[in-house]
Amino acid sequence: MSDLIEELLAGKHRALARVITKIENRHSGYRELVSQLHQHTGNADVIGVTGSPGSGKSTLVDKMAATYREQGLTVGVIAIDPSSPFTGGAVLGDRIRMASNVGDMDVFFRSMSARGSLGGLSTATTDAVKALDAFGKDKVIIETVGAGQNEIDIVKTADTVVVLVPPGSGDDVQMLKAGILEIGDVFVVNKADLEGANRTVQELQEMLEYRDGNIPRTIGHHGAGGMDSTTESLRMDAETDGWEPTIVETVANRGEGVDELLSVLEAHSQYLDESGERESNTRMRYAEEIRTLVREDVNDLLAEELERRGGLDAYVQQVLDRETDPYAVSDELVGPLADCVREKREE
Amino acid sequence: MSDLIEELLAGKHRALARVITKIENRHSGYRELVSQLHQHTGNADVIGVTGSPGSGKSTLVDKMAATYREQGLTVGVIAIDPSSPFTGGAVLGDRIRMASNVGDMDVFFRSMSARGSLGGLSTATTDAVKALDAFGKDKVIIETVGAGQNEIDIVKTADTVVVLVPPGSGDDVQMLKAGILEIGDVFVVNKADLEGANRTVQELQEMLEYRDGNIPRTIGHHGAGGMDSTTESLRMDAETDGWEPTIVETVANRGEGVDELLSVLEAHSQYLDESGERESNTRMRYAEEIRTLVREDVNDLLAEELERRGGLDAYVQQVLDRETDPYAVSDELVGPLADCVREKREE
Numbered sequence: 197m198s199d200l201i202e203e204l205l206a207g208k209h210r211a212l213a214r215v216i217t218k219i220e221n222r223h224s225g226y227r228e229l230v231s232q233l234h235q236h237t238g239n240a241d242v243i244g245v246t247g248s249p250g251s252g253k254s255t256l257v258d259k260m261a262a263t264y265r266e267q268g269l270t271v272g273v274i275a276i277d278p279s280s281p282f283t284g285g286a287v288l289g290d291r292i293r294m295a296s297n298v299g300d301m302d303v304f305f306r307s308m309s310a311r312g313s314l315g316g317l318s319t320a321t322t323d324a325v326k327a328l329d330a331f332g333k334d335k336v337i338i339e340t341v342g343a344g345q346n347e348i349d350i351v352k353t354a355d356t357v358v359v360l361v362p363p364g365s366g367d368d369v370q371m372l373k374a375g376i377l378e379i380g381d382v383f384v385v386n387k388a389d390l391e392g393a394n395r396t397v398q399e400l401q402e403m404l405e406y407r408d409g410n411i412p413r414t415i416g417h418h419g420a421g422g423m424d425s426t427t428e429s430l431r432m433d434a435e436t437d438g439w440e441p442t443i444v445e446t447v448a449n450r451g452e453g454v455d456e457l458l459s460v461l462e463a464h465s466q467y468l469d470e471s472g473e474r475e476s477n478t479r480m481r482y483a484e485e486i487r488t489l490v491r492e493d494v495n496d497l498l499a500e501e502l503e504r505r506g507g508l509d510a511y512v513q514q515v516l517d518r519e520t521d522p523y524a525v526s527d528e529l530v531g532p533l534a535d536c537v538r539e540k541r542e543e
Numbered sequence: 544m545s546d547l548i549e550e551l552l553a554g555k556h557r558a559l560a561r562v563i564t565k566i567e568n569r570h571s572g573y574r575e576l577v578s579q580l581h582q583h584t585g586n587a588d589v590i591g592v593t594g595s596p597g598s599g600k601s602t603l604v605d606k607m608a609a610t611y612r613e614q615g616l617t618v619g620v621i622a623i624d625p626s627s628p629f630t631g632g633a634v635l636g637d638r639i640r641m642a643s644n645v646g647d648m649d650v651f652f653r654s655m656s657a658r659g660s661l662g663g664l665s666t667a668t669t670d671a672v673k674a675l676d677a678f679g680k681d682k683v684i685i686e687t688v689g690a691g692q693n694e695i696d697i698v699k700t701a702d703t704v705v706v707l708v709p710p711g712s713g714d715d716v717q718m719l720k721a722g723i724l725e726i727g728d729v730f731v732v733n734k735a736d737l738e739g740a741n742r743t744v745q746e747l748q749e750m751l752e753y754r755d756g757n758i759p760r761t762i763g764h765h766g767a768g769g770m771d772s773t774t775e776s777l778r779m780d781a782e783t784d785g786w787e788p789t790i791v792e793t794v795a796n797r798g799e800g801v802d803e804l805l806s807v808l809e810a811h812s813q814y815l816d817e818s819g820e821r822e823s824n825t826r827m828r829y830a831e832e833i834r835t836l837v838r839e840d841v842n843d844l845l846a847e848e849l850e851r852r853g854g855l856d857a858y859v860q861q862v863l864d865r866e867t868d869p870y871a872v873s874d875e876l877v878g879p880l881a882d883c884v885r886e887k888r889e890e
Binding site for chain 2: 227230231234235238475478479482483485486487489490491492493494495497498500501504508509511512515516518521522523524525526527529530532533534535536537539540541
């Protein structure tokens with residue numbers, strides 16, 4: 197095992213930060229690091245939090261992290277910023293200050309951005325979560341801006357998905373139709389004290405009722421359940437019918453509703469264990485991880501081979517001149533690989 | 544060359560239909576057929592027509608085809624129906640009747656559906672267009688329902704993209720924001736005699752002005768250009784500034800505006816030739832075709848290899864048991880391929 201991984205496993209935050217940097221930059225040797233991390237993973241509870249800019253996401257995540265710390269749990273946060281080509285900077289700086297307000301380093305914040313392709317960011321996020329998991333963080337929060345398909349794919353890798361909806365914005369409820377509604381386990385209407393929050397909760401209830409055929413539980417000012425709904429009652433529902441999505445109203449900047457949100461997350465986590473869904477979800481994720489890595493590795497191999505043969509442009513010119521055609525080109529490139537594979541089988 | 548291709552090149556519609564069926568079904572030997580077709584392609588003008596259901600797309604395409612026939616040109620139409628798992632049936636039957644109304648078989652209609660993946664449908668459409676091109680059709684029309692990304696990808700393979708917008712529907716103009724606006728060369732407001740058409744034309748003009756910084760030309764009832772805009776004036780614009788998107792108003796079921804639309808399409812076709820864009824677009828398409836085929840072929844090869852090694856599930860179980868990890872699995876699967884490629888290089 198590398199010294200760096202040993203230090204990470206020994207609880208050195210500096211080593212954790214360096215491993216994540218190597219993962220993010222695809223530094224040579226990062227694959228071996230992630231391979232070594234894998235056997236130490238599987239203990240963290242991974243929570244994805246997504247929502248449009250202005251929904252109060254950062255504030256809520258900070259309050260969640262602080263509350264987990266009060267409960268004696270360790271927390272890692274990865275904030276995904278696909279719009280920024282650079283890592284760190286102002287956002288990272290701000291969040292580190294917030295972390296230190298919590299009073300210790302056991303809330304580890306890290307922002308990651310889209311250096312290369314967004315597909316690559318998805319893989320890098322999965323790998324960074326493994327670093328936090330192996331380090332021993334009890335809770336890992338992946339925070340994304342809920343815009344495109346790629347970010348939905350990223351947040352979907354969490355065990356529990358929290359979707360934030362700011363009140364009074366019809367646009368944001370419409371946005372939910374575009375795929376985020378399907379992946380949410382828990383919905384948070386933040387800034388629930390603002391005008392329009394009631395209507396947003398109602399619209400969400402209607403959309404979720406349409407999705408599932410049941411009226412969702414709502415915890416907070418406007419919900420029938422009120423603030424007295426308990427984790428115990430949530431668990432009982434879950435045991436009979438599968439997980440029922442829950443709407444939680446919060447006022448994150450005053451810390452209101454955060455305890456209730458964490459209770460719901462805990463109930464979902466228990467539901468995942470008791471129903472067997474955590475294991476089946478993990479299987480699906482590993483299968484997807486393998487498929488993605490194989491695809492990336494083969495693409496690298498083919499790109500190298502294509503370059504050696506004069507590049508794609510030379511083939512395109514031959515196709516344009518009707519000297520060859522796309523199927524023949526693919527046969528020429530993939531054929532030798534297929535032959536190799538068959539020869540190896542016969543050995 | 545196969546007998547089937549010889550018959551196709553000799554102008555037998557029955558052979559053309561059989562080749563497209565083999566392409567659609569990925570019948571064994573279809574690759575060789577498409578390879579043989581390729582050298583006979585490059586003469587057809589390919590027009591993509593997309594629009595939401597109810598926009599009058601089929602009627603417009605039928606009128607376009609009939610008008611081309613009156614001009615002595617031959618036409619092939621491929622209607623893509625990704626929602627239907629089956630080919631043919633009622634839709635195909637209807638369209639064949641319409642074809643026979645034209646009075647000859649030189650309008651060749653064919654519907655294709657999403658048997659397998661939509662990615663596969665995109666490749667199959669490209670291949671079917673080659674069959675129509677090699678057959679000698681002057682105009683090939685690809686007709687799709689303009690909904691998702693996959694259909695945008697399909698219609699983008701055309702030389703000229705026509706986007707149909709039904710009047711009076713704010714939703715449809717909104718839909719244009721989702722990617723279709725970017726790919727349209729010509730926009731058609733069909734049913735231009737209906738209430739609301741004026742507003743739809745205005746909204747389209749504003750969106751295209753926002754896109755390009757110029758007020759688009761509009762030909763029809765509500766446009767400043769009126770019905771007297773000529774192909775000649777369009778060409779002059781095109782020579783100076785690149786292609787300027789054009790809005791054409793039609794009432795397809797009465798045949799109104801169809802001649803004007805075909806004039807605009809002709810102007811765009813000439814623009815593609817004179818600007819060199821046809822060649823650069825063709826190069827990009829061939830590069831994309833090669834990339835797609837290589838990816839598909841490698842995926843087939845890997846799937847076969849994975850199956851031989853006990854399937855993906857066995858690897859997932861090992862990853863779950865922490866006996867291995869996703870990167871190690873990818874190394875195990877792709878490593879032998881990389882070794883083969885390197886050995887071949889040294890030979």
